[in-house]
Amino acid sequence: MSVRVAIIGGGVIGITTAIELNRLGYDVVVLDRNEPGSREAASFGNGGWLCPASIIPVSVPSTIWRWPTFLFGKSAPLSGNLLFAIRNARHFARFVTSGLTLERVRHKAEALSALLSDSADRHLALARKAGLRHLIKKDGLLYTYNSEHAFRRELRWWNLRRDLGVKWTFLDQKTLRAEEPGIERDCFGAVLVTDGGHCIDPAAYVKGLADYARQAGVQFIKADVVRLMHADRRLVGLETSEGMLAFGAAVICGGAHSRHLARQIGDDPPLLSERGYHVTVSTAHPLKRPVMFNDALMVATPMLDGIRFAGQVEITKPDSPPNWSRAQALLDLTQRYFGTLPACIEEPGVSVWMGHRPAIADELPVIGRATAMENVHFAFGHGFTGLGAAPATAVLAGQSLQSNRLLSPEISPFSPQRFSMRTSRTV
Numbered sequence: 001m002s003v004r005v006a007i008i009g010g011g012v013i014g015i016t017t018a019i020e021l022n023r024l025g026y027d028v029v030v031l032d033r034n035e036p037g038s039r040e041a042a043s044f045g046n047g048g049w050l051c052p053a054s055i056i057p058v059s060v061p062s063t064i065w066r067w068p069t070f071l072f073g074k075s076a077p078l079s080g081n082l083l084f085a086i087r088n089a090r091h092f093a094r095f096v097t098s099g100l101t102l103e104r105v106r107h108k109a110e111a112l113s114a115l116l117s118d119s120a121d122r123h124l125a126l127a128r129k130a131g132l133r134h135l136i137k138k139d140g141l142l143y144t145y146n147s148e149h150a151f152r153r154e155l156r157w158w159n160l161r162r163d164l165g166v167k168w169t170f171l172d173q174k175t176l177r178a179e180e181p182g183i184e185r186d187c188f189g190a191v192l193v194t195d196g197g198h199c200i201d202p203a204a205y206v207k208g209l210a211d212y213a214r215q216a217g218v219q220f221i222k223a224d225v226v227r228l229m230h231a232d233r234r235l236v237g238l239e240t241s242e243g244m245l246a247f248g249a250a251v252i253c254g255g256a257h258s259r260h261l262a263r264q265i266g267d268d269p270p271l272l273s274e275r276g277y278h279v280t281v282s283t284a285h286p287l288k289r290p291v292m293f294n295d296a297l298m299v300a301t302p303m304l305d306g307i308r309f310a311g312q313v314e315i316t317k318p319d320s321p322p323n324w325s326r327a328q329a330l331l332d333l334t335q336r337y338f339g340t341l342p343a344c345i346e347e348p349g350v351s352v353w354m355g356h357r358p359a360i361a362d363e364l365p366v367i368g369r370a371t372a373m374e375n376v377h378f379a380f381g382h383g384f385t386g387l388g389a390a391p392a393t394a395v396l397a398g399q400s401l402q403s404n405r406l407l408s409p410e411i412s413p414f415s416p417q418r419f420s421m422r423t424s425r426t427v
Contacts, residue, residue, distance in 0.1 A: 002027045009253035010036045011043040012390045015209045020394035029219045037207030045355040046202040047310040048301045050120040050388045053193045055112040056157045057363040059099030081316040094361035111413035113164045115389035120197030122391035130212035135205045141196030142291045144187045167194045182286025198290045201304040249375040256356035258380040266372040266421045270361035275314040277327045282306040282349040296333045327352040367414035
């Protein structure tokens with residue numbers, strides 16, 4: 001009889017992991033309070049990028065000098081609750097120190113490359129199997145620069161990307177204008193990531209993958225997981241809002257909501273929820289492909305229902321009410337590049353969204369077996385890269401489940417064992 005495995009979390013990581021474990025012969029059950037692809041789920045608001053170049057972490061040696069540009073101004077990309085940030089000072093200190101040297105940045109880039117190097121091709125293959133090929137495009141991705149100085153400042157990271165296999169080419173101002181005439185602001189130039197792609201409707205894609213998983217035999221239960229039930233270092237079941245359920249193993253794929261479950265069994269990953277906002281404007285596409293506007297740290301992605309703008313990060317308590325001024329800040333930024341778009345988020349044809357992004361302090365996801373529990377595994381904490389990294393993460397989760405071995409940080413940079421356990425917790 002196959003092992004009954006619980007997938008805790010029905011976002012893109014959870015669904016792709018469920019598909020992979022089903023392929024491996026496990027009896028898979030996905031548990032989530034929300035329907036896959038619903039507005040309440042984090043995957044609903046994804047920026048849609050499938051980008052092999054998304055391997056350079058936010059924390060690099062120069063980050064500390066750029067904090068003023070991140071924080072100040074009504075359209076600054078980072079905002080939040082100062083008291084909450086102070087309470088979590090150790091988390092942010094770990095974030096900064098994780099990228100203080102070039103060696104540390106390269107370590108993280110190499111690790112993320114293993115998840116993202118072929119993300120567009122992996123999604124194309126998965127989409128074909130699920131009958132969702134129309135939702136995945138592979139037309140490249142652009143990073144624009146307003147000045148030669150801005151591009152030169154980033155050039156070492158582009159060279160590192162090239163060293164790690166990312167294919168890119170530089171477009172001068174004239175070529176960029178010909179490629180993307182919809183961008184009204186003059187730019188010095190742009191980097192075109194030729195192997196990049198995007199999903200034109202992340203919500204429909206996740207829902208479609210869930211339907212594909214159901215057809216393959218994966219069961220879905222709409223429920224909150226309250227507690228992991230265990231005995232003798234093994235999971236025996238889950239206490240849920242729908243009652244007690246027995247399982248032979250579990251994979252925690254709960255994104256920003258995963259930490260409290262990991263803490264129940266002794267692991268304590270430094271995970272916080274970053275609140276992200278997006279604005280979608282229903283308009284004829286002025287873009288051929290997704291664009292990152294480097295000076296604004298904002299992405300614009302052509303979607304099925306218009307253009308989606310994303311990039312704001314808010315650090316605050318997860319249960320705080322949405323601060324829709326951050327969505328307005330995104331729309332304000334669009335005026336620099338697309339003069340004909342609406343100016344207010346309350347205008348017709350404009351929709352806004354806020355969700356929770358799982359932020360691990362060292363910017364690497366947590367993938368692998370729990371430290372003190374033989375049949376519980378983790379796959380969460382992907383930050384900005386969840387959609388792109390999902391298929392490769394699913395494969396690693398399957399390998400973890402099959403091998404049932406602890407992997408040291410030297411062997412796997414995603415190992416949960418790179419963090420200290422909760423010394424006050426006995427499992």
